[in-house]
Amino acid sequence: VASASGRSLKDERDRSAHGEAPVTDDALAAEVAIVGSGVAGALVAAKLAQRGVDVALIEAGPKISRSDALDAYYKAPVRGLDAPYPKPAYAPYPLRSDPDGYCIERGPDPFGPSYLRVVGGTTWHWEATCLRLLPEDLRLRSRFGLAVDWPLSYDALEPWYGAAERELGVAGAATDDLGSPRSDAYPLPAMPLSYLDLQVAKALAGSPYLPHPTPQARNTVPWNDRPTCCGSASCVPICPSAAKYDATVHVEQAVAAGAQLLDRSVVYRIDVDGNRRITGLRFRRPERTEGHVRAKVYVLAAHGIETPKLLLISRSERSPDGIANSSGLVGRNLMDHPYKLSWALTDQPLWPYRGPIRLSGVDSTRRGEWRAERPAFRISIDNAALSWPLGGPVATVRALIGEGLRGADLQRAIRHQTSRQIGVFSMTEQLPDPANRIEPDFERRDALGIPRPQIHFRLDDYTGKGLAFAETVHEQIFGLIGTTAIQHRAGATPGSHIMGTYRMGEDPRTSVVDPDLRAHDHANLFLLGSGVFPTGGAANPTLTIAALALRAADPIRDAVQA
């Protein structure tokens, strides 16, 4: 990597002397510049650097120390998703404590975005569920007359799913393909189920809703210098031991192989020449200095909101609608996995809040001929009980104290309730709708003067049917388990899976990137992440993000040599 060396800095000054570019405090050159150090960017950075490509990996947010993050988590009075992480003004992200503080929700329904801008990205607080999409998930148009088909078949993706499972270290039950055919075994043995999962599986045996062990990127044996899971019960928002995969694994691999990591560097502009080649990236640092990156190939991997925002704010006379946007689809077709959350008290204590937070789920509901009428869904049995809907056992403790319980009575009541709480959550497939979209708000800017994202979002009747159906299934499940005090959160709860905003397809008129994730409009620009998903299935997106990123590594390297 040429890096911020004298050579490239001098090049910048020479160019500046000729009036071509402003003086920059920080300039570097690389063969491939990657924006975003989450799972997609980090994987590609590692794979390319290991094959001798000069890589610059640029991240808006700071590096994180796990012990500092843990300390912040312990000290936070509200221990939500973002509690452990720095909240830099220069690289803002949506905070649960201030939902409109950065992304501006235009409605009519809340999208509820959640992501981090730190080295390693949102994998710091991901759940580590590693489901593959189903073959029929990629063919919604052909099979059910809905939305669009993916431009890739399951068979084309399958080897890359295997590669992604090896990179992330997925633990899974050897006999379960969960409807997604496999050519090889999971790399790690399955995660042991909790007592709660085991009792629920017994209760649901013989019903259509038998849960299966969930494949997950959490170590069941020591793997890639990371330890075995020690049951900290805090996977979301932070794993204290690093037994849960996060993308710092591949950031470190990339750096060890020679990639240059620039953290605290917020890319705000993509430059393009008259031949539609991307010529550079400009970034700002918290000290308000400016930087400039020149590369042969550019990769944006800043997730489903920041990536389209960056493309759209880089509008110029040469690209008045933004970069990569001849289709007009950049930022559009935003999809989530809207959830139905239900919870209850089990008749017998099942002892939740111990071990990994999600261990089993119902996958049979992800497929079926009825998908033309209502969405595929996946039911997770939550081992962290009410942590998601109510913020954890602290809500129970507050309620019992509020009822006037004191002393030994209070202690007994806390034990009684928290040992019987159960959460059953269904994730539903949402169809793409071009009106659901991310746009930059040029009137409202962040601390560095960069337009903030605004979100237009509406849930349709198809989603409504799915949520209503899921609620009836939750009732059946609670009946079979034996519960009281059943509650359902009204309407949808955001899953914060950000998908679809720069969709993949063969036709440049109806998609933004091709199946290699190359922008139709720019031969040296690749866009990674769940923004490329034409549809979302009912599977957590990360494993598919990783598989597609690994698949794109070869075309990206070929583009360097072109």
Added chain:
Amino acid sequence: LGTGAWRGATAENSFDRFMDLSRQLTGQTMLDPIVGRLFYDALAQSEHAGALARLLAEGKVDDDQAGALEEQIVLQWFTGIYRSGAATRTATYEGALMWSAMAVPGPPGFCHGGLGFWSQPEG
């Protein structure tokens, strides 16, 4: 709790009485005085200050203000969290009484044992 002997209390034995009251309200005999000091000082500067002084001076007060104060004291000990002016602060994470009341091996965010201990019922 006694009453008469408390009259004319000094600041120091007010704190001792606060700890006595805390033990009574929580049902826990072992309470960390360093954590207790944080709670006590915060309450003494809060809207509960008057009720706190009366409760500690007289031992028992039956009114809504005293009830609200007692609820705050119990909440502080069980959650480890207290209000200090406009801020909400954590006095102790792992020392919050809710974790020992729950049937869990410890608060989330610490290693709790070998792989799969969660497959067995607790206790």
